[in-house]
Amino acid sequence: MNVRTKGQIHIIGAGLxxxxxxxxxxxxxxxxxxxDSSPAVQSLAIDFGAGRKLTxxxxxxxxxxxxxxxxxxxxxxxxxxxxxxxxxxxxxxxKAAILTEVQASAADRARYVGSHPMAxxxxxGALSGRPDLFVGRPWVIAVEENTxxxxxxxxxxLALDIGATTIRLSAEEHDRAVALISHTPQVVSSxxxxxxxxxxxxxxxxxxxxxxxTTRIAxxxxxxWLQILSMNSQQLLPVLRDYQNELAEVVSALENVSGSGxxxxxxxxxxxxxxxxxxxxxxxxxxxxxxxxxxxxxxDKPGELARLFNEVGAAQVNIEDLKLDHATGAQVGLVExxxxxxxxxxxxxxLRANGWKLAG
Amino acid sequence: MNVRTKGQIHIIGAGLxxxxxxxxxxxxxxxxxxxDSSPAVQSLAIDFGAGRKLTxxxxxxxxxxxxxxxxxxxxxxxxxxxxxxxxxxxxxxxKAAILTEVQASAADRARYVGSHPMAxxxxxGALSGRPDLFVGRPWVIAVEENTxxxxxxxxxxLALDIGATTIRLSAEEHDRAVALISHTPQVVSSxxxxxxxxxxxxxxxxxxxxxxxTTRIAxxxxxxWLQILSMNSQQLLPVLRDYQNELAEVVSALENVSGSGxxxxxxxxxxxxxxxxxxxxxxxxxxxxxxxxxxxxxxDKPGELARLFNEVGAAQVNIEDLKLDHATGAQVGLVExxxxxxxxxxxxxxLRANGWKLAG
Numbered sequence: 001m002n003v004r005t006k007g008q009i010h011i012i013g014a015g016l017x018x019x020x021x022x023x024x025x026x027x028x029x030x031x032x033x034x035x036d037s038s039p040a041v042q043s044l045a046i047d048f049g050a051g052r053k054l055t056x057x058x059x060x061x062x063x064x065x066x067x068x069x070x071x072x073x074x075x076x077x078x079x080x081x082x083x084x085x086x087x088x089x090x091x092x093x094x095k096a097a098i099l100t101e102v103q104a105s106a107a108d109r110a111r112y113v114g115s116h117p118m119a120x121x122x123x124x125g126a127l128s129g130r131p132d133l134f135v136g137r138p139w140v141i142a143v144e145e146n147t148x149x150x151x152x153x154x155x156x157x158l159a160l161d162i163g164a165t166t167i168r169l170s171a172e173e174h175d176r177a178v179a180l181i182s183h184t185p186q187v188v189s190s191x192x193x194x195x196x197x198x199x200x201x202x203x204x205x206x207x208x209x210x211x212x213x214t215t216r217i218a219x220x221x222x223x224x225w226l227q228i229l230s231m232n233s234q235q236l237l238p239v240l241r242d243y244q245n246e247l248a249e250v251v252s253a254l255e256n257v258s259g260s261g262x263x264x265x266x267x268x269x270x271x272x273x274x275x276x277x278x279x280x281x282x283x284x285x286x287x288x289x290x291x292x293x294x295x296x297x298x299x300d301k302p303g304e305l306a307r308l309f310n311e312v313g314a315a316q317v318n319i320e321d322l323k324l325d326h327a328t329g330a331q332v333g334l335v336e337x338x339x340x341x342x343x344x345x346x347x348x349x350x351l352r353a354n355g356w357k358l359a360g
Numbered sequence: 361m362n363v364r365t366k367g368q369i370h371i372i373g374a375g376l377x378x379x380x381x382x383x384x385x386x387x388x389x390x391x392x393x394x395x396d397s398s399p400a401v402q403s404l405a406i407d408f409g410a411g412r413k414l415t416x417x418x419x420x421x422x423x424x425x426x427x428x429x430x431x432x433x434x435x436x437x438x439x440x441x442x443x444x445x446x447x448x449x450x451x452x453x454x455k456a457a458i459l460t461e462v463q464a465s466a467a468d469r470a471r472y473v474g475s476h477p478m479a480x481x482x483x484x485g486a487l488s489g490r491p492d493l494f495v496g497r498p499w500v501i502a503v504e505e506n507t508x509x510x511x512x513x514x515x516x517x518l519a520l521d522i523g524a525t526t527i528r529l530s531a532e533e534h535d536r537a538v539a540l541i542s543h544t545p546q547v548v549s550s551x552x553x554x555x556x557x558x559x560x561x562x563x564x565x566x567x568x569x570x571x572x573x574t575t576r577i578a579x580x581x582x583x584x585w586l587q588i589l590s591m592n593s594q595q596l597l598p599v600l601r602d603y604q605n606e607l608a609e610v611v612s613a614l615e616n617v618s619g620s621g622x623x624x625x626x627x628x629x630x631x632x633x634x635x636x637x638x639x640x641x642x643x644x645x646x647x648x649x650x651x652x653x654x655x656x657x658x659x660d661k662p663g664e665l666a667r668l669f670n671e672v673g674a675a676q677v678n679i680e681d682l683k684l685d686h687a688t689g690a691q692v693g694l695v696e697x698x699x700x701x702x703x704x705x706x707x708x709x710x711l712r713a714n715g716w717k718l719a720g
Contacts (some may be wrong), residue, residue, distance in 0.1 A: 118568050127655070127719050130694065138566050167565065178561035185552060190633030191606050192548045195540060197601055197636045203537035205527065206498050207640050208478050212455040213573045214545040215640070218633035226627045232615040240553055240611050244604070247552050251600050254593040266702045273550030273578035276557045280567050280575070297492060300673070305682075306673035307667070313666030334495065 003028045004157035007061025010034065010054060010083070012075055013046035016121060017091050018066030019129030022050030024162040027131050033058060037067075045126040050136040062154060066088035069227040072102035080107035087151040089115045093178060093232040095142045095171035113155045114142035116178070117164055124221055132163065140165035142171045172235075179235035186217055187240060193218030237270055291320050292344035295355060296335045297357040308356065309334065317343045363388045367421030370394065370414060370443070372435055374405035376481060377451050378426030378680045379489030382410030384522040387491050393418060397427075420515060425450035429587040433461035440467035447511040453538060454591040456530035457503045473515045474502035476538070477524055484581055492523065497601060499524035502531045510675040532595075537596035546577055547586055553578030588718060609618040619712035651680050652704035656695045656711060668716065669693065675710040677703045694719060 009025055011018045014036040022045065025032045032051035036042040045051060054060075063079045065072055072092040079088045080102075088111055090099055094325050095114045102109050119137040121128055139159040143152055152168070159166045169177070193215040196204065229236060250269050253262040298304045312319060321338035339347050351358060369385055371378045376398040382405065385392045392411035396402040405411060412422075423439045425432055429452040436458070439448045448471055452458055455474045481488055481498040499519040503512055516526045529537070553575040556564065591595060597701050610629050613622040658664045672679060680696040699707050711718060 004521075013708060036517055040423075119565055122570075139565065148478060167562075169562075173562075177560070177566045180555060180559055181562050181566050181571050182568065184555060185571045185630075187610060188552045189570075189574050190630050191603055191610070192545060193604060193636035194606060195544060195630060195636065196639050197632050199636075199639065200537070201639075202527075202529075202533075203540050204639055205641055206478055206500065206537045206541050208480075208542065210549075210577045210686065211541050211545045212640060213576050215633070216550050216573050217636045218637045220630075222630035222634060223385055225630050226623060229614065229630075229689045230617045230627055233617050237611065237614055239386070240607070241616070243551055243555060244607060244611065247547075247600070247604060247607070250547060250551070251597065251604065254589065254597055254600070257590045257593050263590060266589055267582055269554060270550050270580075270582035270585050270589075271548075272576070274553075274554035274582060276555065276559075277575045277578045278561065279561075280555050280572060281563055281565055295492075297495070301678065303673035304717055305679055306604050306669035306671075309666040309669045311666075313663035314622060316571035319665055324534035332493065 003030065003161055005030050005062075005154075005161045007031070008058055009158070010058070010060040010063045010086070011051060011066055012063060012079060013066035013068075014035075014041050014050065014126050015066060016124045016126075016128045017117065017133075018064070018180065018354050019045045019048060019050045019126040020119075020131065020133040021064060021066065021091075021117075021162065023048070023129055023131035024134065026051060028161055028309075029159075033060070033104065039349050041126055045129070046124055050129060060086045061286070062087045062089065062158065064158075065092075068224060069094055069098070069231055069336045076102050076112055077105045077107045080109070082109060084108070087148075087154050088112045089155045091115060091117055093182070093228045094138075095174045097231045099142065099144065099171045110146055111151055112146045113151045114174075115149055115159065116140040116142070116174060117159065118178075118182070119164075124224070133331060134159070135163035137164050139166050140177075141166055141168050144170065146266055162258070171321045175232050175235045179232055183229055183232055183236050184239045184243065186220065187229065187236075188243070188315050189215055189218045190220075190225075271359075291338035292341045292347075294337050294339070294344065294347055294351065294358060296337060296351060298335055305335070307354075308351075311350060311354045312337070312347065313344060317347050363390065363521055364423075365390050365514075365521045367391070368393060368418055368420070369518070370420040370423045370446070371397075371411060371426055372423060372439060373426035373428075374401050374410065374486050375426060376484045376486070376488050376492075377477065377479075378424070379408060379410045379486040379520065380479075380491065380493040381424060381451075381477075382489035383408070383425065383489055384494065384561050385518075386411065388521055390521075395419070399606065401486055405489070405606045408486055408489065410486070414426075419519075420446045422447045422449065422518065426569070427650060429454055429591055433458045433465075436472055437465045437467045438463050440469070440471060443467070447471050447473065447514050448506075450474045450517045451475060451477055453542070453588045455500075455534045457591045459502065459504065459531045470506055470508045471511055473507055473511045474498040474534075475515050475517065475519065476502070476534060478538075478542075479524075484584070494519070497524050501528050501529045501532050503533055504530065515670060535592050535595045539592055542601050543592055543596050544599045544603065547579065547589065547596070548603070549575055549578045550580075550585075578650055579653055598674075614630035651698035652701045652707075654699070654704065654707055655695050655718040656697060659720055660696055665695070667714075668711075671710060671714045672707065673695070675706060677707045677710065 008031040011022050011034040022032045034051035054344050060083050061283040063083055065075045071091040072090050117134050117139045119133045156166045249265055253265040323336040368391040371382050371394040374394055382392045385440050393414040394411035420443050423436045423443055423446050432450050432452040476498045479493045519526045613625040657690050683696040
């Protein structure tokens, strides 16, 4: 692979994103140094293979600031001063508030390019880092009038090197988009999960995949999200107010179901839901869809998974991903095995030959 | 397998649920007849293997009504009259409104037992039917004072035969539970997806897994859900009003982020989201959080997973859940293995003894 990124990359902040960027760049043999305000976290990320310690002889060409949003601007400003020849970028989920703070400082802001890789997991920390976190994910580069074109190019090349799809937007365009596509879902999901706090345990026993999927991101870090939501409140509020208005309409229709126009109002909201989800771009951009999925029924006892993977491994089929279905109290489980499409036929033949029951 | 269900089962309505029930009963060699108001759908379901046509010589022991909720009660009443010796059940997602209508009729309601298999897919129709749809899923049996115990038993046995986990509740208890765990998520998800209808296409290009998961069920059938929501409005409204109140608090805090107590309000909502999702039960009815998780580093090549599960199985440790963080093209992957807390020590010892690297 022809690596576009040149020189030494220095990462500040070894959380999920910092560690993942380090791991993916190290896979490309890029020279990566890293630091974290916590010496323990820094050592862990270095042990994990995300980079090496910075030395006084180093000549850093780009600094990537991967610290929490509320300290991102001050860290960028300090990095612009500490590394006077380096391009500086960051990965925070909000861009306008940070840009404003950097512009208000005395630092050489022509070398700063805000960016935002649209990738993450509910679990943070260096140990959650993975080199493929950015593969097929959008990576926004926030381009402003005063930014050096060479700096924008360098950040874009780095994002492309680690597998992301780059999109150039202004900080404001970015913040409007993520308010809709990321911050509103977070609020909606957290408030839905909040309804479960005082719920009867027997009611919760009926939970299926729907409530699990809609509340999955409610498990995200409250400290991080408090910063994101409060730093992007101006873009977030119009979307939440529209949401409130439509919810109020549905509630008032449900209060008087037999009233004139009530069913039409509820039905309209449900149909708009259909239309909205249909507008989400196809999954071709994401990793998962390039895989073929086969669902296997297994007995819920020790050794069954071992036998399954043994036989699949013996057939030289590589499992790309897998998911165990949550079955409340059942003796049978479902395993969804993902493989490269070219391996699907072989996988099915192998499973059938070994007597596995395939679902679907 | 010892099949508990005796006699001929007749299914009315060959949609997703009717067809899936037919397919799973046929897999157990139970005699299944089926009918649908659409001759084309009926033929399709029969071709698909979900059952055979009803004949005038048949002696039906149980009728399962699988028609849309708004015509379920009338279909139950007509079935009680058409099949004077048969037990009659239904699978609609609301129970109290249907029960009231059946009780108000002249039909022999002691033979009627409402039920609700908590299983489904966004896609409906006979062709989406699958025999394993109910495996490991909760199946609510709505028990009322006047219902014959033999009828309740027969429905429960059928549900157990096709792999579901049965739960006996009153119609009202059921409706309260699904309002929280199923109907509220549907409203919340549809209204979120509705925000995307007028969105800028470039904003949508940034969509990640979070918005996809939270809006997945917004793709559900609006006609079906309009019936469900309007038939269960009395149980649904209190939950939606609580949701509205907490959303209004978050919005007002975002309107004045620097105001006293604003950050605490937003942070509190996010933290309640964490607490709520932690209460969702995991496999075997236990909570997700009651599992111990061990993260293992594996080489990304065929046979490694097999070796891992082989060794864990040989140690008689039962894996409750697992998640593979596979890295395309990376040399190392992480497997998160969940076991009962009591088995954690044994799992770790086994893995270490076999030379696996554990993360964290």
